[in-house]
Amino acid sequence: MTPFYELAIFGDIPAELLDELTAELTARLGELSLTLGQEVSLFVGPPSKFEPIGDRCGSALCFKIPQEEEQNVANLMRLGIAVVPVASTSKVFSSEFPNSVGQLNGIALDKLGVKGAVLALMECASLLPRQRSVFLSYRREESAEAALQLYAALSARLYDVFLDTHDIQPGRHFQEVLWQRLCDSDVLLFLDTPGYFESRWTDAEFGRATWRGIPLLRAAWPKVALSARAQLATSVELSDSDFTEQSGHLTEAGIKRICDGVEETRTRSVAARFQQLITTLRASVERGKGHVEGLSLRRSLIVATPNGKRVAVYPALGVPTSYTLYDATRDNHPAPVAVVYDDAGVDEREWREHMNWITEYVKGAVRLVSSYKAGWDFSDWN
Structure with a gap:
């Protein structure tokens, strides 16, 4: 059968660690009544050999890879595949992932372990309950x-x-x-x-x-x-x-x-709604002479503004909540970070009153931004 979700593991990974990751992933998917190898595919190998169908949710864990594979990672991110670098320890992250891959949000196995890595992979593929x-x-x-x-x-x-x-x-x-x-x-x-x-x-x-x-x-x-x-x-x-x-x-x-x-x-x-949200965000940002980089942990991106600021952006499908705002602060990016969403049709009074109230108190850490107005808002981000 054609899989509903496409997952991948790239790079230099020990066989015993791969076995642990696969076992944990199998168990987690079983809770959703999904089977690895049927409804969910898992590719293991170099990024250049991964050929996703492209119209469904996908994500990848990326262990240490040769420098010549970095462009292939960038190409996959443009297709909507979120890539999460995984370092053996937090101390060696910069040496294991230089250049473009090293700029992405990543995780360290010594801190999050196998369970944390699998949850990050599933979250980027929108597979958490x-x-x-x-x-x-x-x-x-x-x-x-x-x-x-x-x-x-x-x-x-x-x-x-x-x-x-x-x-x-x-x-x-x-x-x-x-x-x-x-x-x-x-x-x-x-x-x-x-x-x-x-x-x-x-x-x-x-x-x-x-x-x-x-x-x-x-x-x-x-x-x-x-x-x-x-x-x-x-x-x-x-x-x-x-x-x-x-x-x-x-x-x-x-x-x-x-x-x-x-x-x-x-x-x-x-997959389609996320791509549409990112396309709208990118068009708005580029209209303001900025540009969008990367796609990684929790599907985060970096927006580079014309005045030299780099803003961590977390796209939100559906209706943002206070948990969405909290989640965007977990990766220790310089504040404030942004939660970007499509505000069309989102107009319940209680929700707006609640979000206006909470963002007023946490706007130094995180802010809500409409995807259509992102370029405007980021032009004087401070």
């Missing part, structure tokens, strides 16, 4: 039972699943929370039943997701024709055999087909 989100859109009177089954199955794969009956607390503004969670999702999974587009709410969810650019996965009920509006959606066509004799309930095979569809749609979604 806190990075996985899906919005489940359905018409209650037609598919509530199936929606609950899928909620449970996707949650078991460590997805953060939004289901309106489970995820909006009493007293909160229903519609604002709904749109906020939609903006924060990797995939809109919609259960295309006969009356799906006749509901005001599901019709609006579909329309907002389309406008936001969130990929659509259509779980098509038997005999439901494809709507002209859903032509760009990926479809999982269900048949009568995908349902049990108990009315409205999916079989285990049907649930697995849909969950696998979510996984494949998600990896394409995240």
Whole structure:
């Protein structure tokens, strides 16, 4: 099968360490119901031999490599592959990684160990549980039972699943929370039943997701024709055999087909949205006569401004939170660092009030920046 995620390990690595990394990675992926060598590929070798498909999430750990391979690392980063240098100890980092690779955020095995290296690899490929989100859109009177089954199955794969009956607390503004969670999702999974587009709410969810650019996965009920509006959606066509004799309930095979569809749609979604965010950021920065460098730990970049400043930038897919701001401060870059995000459609009042409040108090360390305005903001960064 074609893998959903593409991982790699480059450079001079002892065989026993490779075995430890592979075992830890296998265990971590198993928690997500993913299998190394099937849904997730692992390449081991020189950067020049790694040929990713390119339209799905990927990342690499880079141990010591020959100098002539540095340009190949740079080429992979331009394709959206985050590369994390891994040194044996923090004291020898500069000697093991001179020049361009040495400028990237890296880790030292003597401090983080095998577990830390695997978590860094998975984080850069958006494979940590806190990075996985899906919005489940359905018409209650037609598919509530199936929606609950899928909620449970996707949650078991460590997805953060939004289901309106489970995820909006009493007293909160229903519609604002709904749109906020939609903006924060990797995939809109919609259960295309006969009356799906006749509901005001599901019709609006579909329309907002389309406008936001969130990929659509259509779980098509038997005999439901494809709507002209859903032509760009990926479809999982269900048949009568995908349902049990108990009315409205999916079989285990049907649930697995849909969950696998979510996984494949998600990896394409995240890769495409991340590239779009970086492209917007780069265009804005270059308009201000700056430039963007690198792609490494936690998918961080460095923006070089025209006045000689170098700003560490952390792209955020979805809706930034206070944890996103904290996460951006963990690599000891000179403050302030930036969290860059796409602010289109992100307008819940409580979120804006909270983020305005928190950034006012931590703006000396980290700041929120719209990708569209990045060049403007960085022009007088201080």
